[in-house]
Amino acid sequence: xxxxxxxxxxxxxxxxxxxxxxxxxxxxxxxxxxxxxxxxxxxxxxxxxxxxxxxxxxxxxxxxxxx
Numbered sequence: 001x002x003x004x005x006x007x008x009x010x011x012x013x014x015x016x017x018x019x020x021x022x023x024x025x026x027x028x029x030x031x032x033x034x035x036x037x038x039x040x041x042x043x044x045x046x047x048x049x050x051x052x053x054x055x056x057x058x059x060x061x062x063x064x065x066x067x
Contacts, residue, residue, distance in 0.1 A: 004048025011041025 015037030022031030 002048045002052050004051060005045050006048075008041045008043070008045025008048055011044060012038050013041075015039075015041055 015034045017034070018037060019031050019034030022028065022034055
């Protein structure tokens with residue numbers, strides 16, 4: 001797991017806590033902020049996953065070229 005995946009997952013969790021807290025206390029602004037943070041966190045996590053996958057593929061191409 002790379003930095004983008006870790007930070008993204010952390011932001012998703014923080015967003016979920018804010019969303020739930022906002023819902024429980026009746027604060028739609030906090031709830032909406034939490035939803036947005038989850039979306040941003042998911043995007044960052046997905047970016048990290050894609051970056052890691054691309055790195056693996058490039059590494060495999062390099063290995064094939066060396067053969």
